[in-house]
Ligand code: SF4
């Protein structure tokens with residue numbers, strides 16, 4: 001299990017101290033795809049960067065832990081962390097062109113991952129790299145292995161990134177907007193590929209996306225983030241059928257049936273509050289169509305509202321009254 005417990009991330013910005021992640025808990029098990037979804041700037045990517053210890057220079061982890069097999073990754077020396085990163089936890093990002101080394105042949109980049117994280121060396125590693133290119137659907141892998149990245153299309157580059165990430169035989173994969181830069185057809189192919197590899201290798205996948213269609217097709221569980229906090233977590237089918245948080249309801253309502261396939265998160269009136277603010281109450285209150293008098297002054301806690309279903313909203317509970325819903329929304 002990969003577990004984030006009480007994670008707090010702060011950034012120094014011109015406007016002041018930004019609390020990018022405010023006390024996050026999240027557990028990812030092998031064999032499941034867990035989607036982290038939310039508008040841009042809500043803290044999804046920051047969560048991934050923090051857990052890989054790849055925060056930008058103005059960022060720091062201000063509290064919490066990231067447990068992998070009982071060890072806190074935040075305490076590991078950087079040399080050990082390098083083995084975890086790309087070894088036990090693979091990563092793929094939105095822009096394959098910026099992650100691939102432009103002056104290294106694609107095969108060498110896969111071989112590098114294989115040699116760094118498995119027992120294979122030399123010819124055996126190269127043969128394995130060819131296998132991987134074939135496995136991720138690159139035609140003529142024997143020939144393409146010696147190409148430089150610029151010879152590949154965007155979709156092929158993303159396939160190569162997936163090959164590099166999985167060649168190290170990780171237990172977990174972090175995929176941050178893995179298909180956002182690709183056209184719809186290629187997007188679907190790449191998502192199918194990730195789903196197949198996830199099943200085949202019992203990977204735990206943390207899928208970061210702003211696209212609910214991607215979530216509904218891929219995820220076993222969903223966590224919805226808003227302004228640096230998780231505000232709803234549920235099994236994916238439950239989340240789509242019975243969303244509870246007013247923000248989740250607005251997002252899902254605003255997706256017209258026909259557009260559900262590939263619509264980004266719907267526009268909801270108002271904007272995400274800047275995270276250098278101190279929040280007295282609910283962070284969503286200024287945009288909430290169900291806001292009550294005390295919402296602006298009482299911070300809601302994440303409370304259990306069904307099997308594996310947690311919600312951060314005062315409609316469902318009073319502070320400290322985690323298990324008895326005070327009031328429920330009509331469906
Ligand atoms: Fe809306 Fe209040 Fe719930 Fe926040 S706590 S989401 S403002 S109802």
Ligand code: MG
Nearest residue numbers: 040044045177
């Ligand atoms: Mg992002």
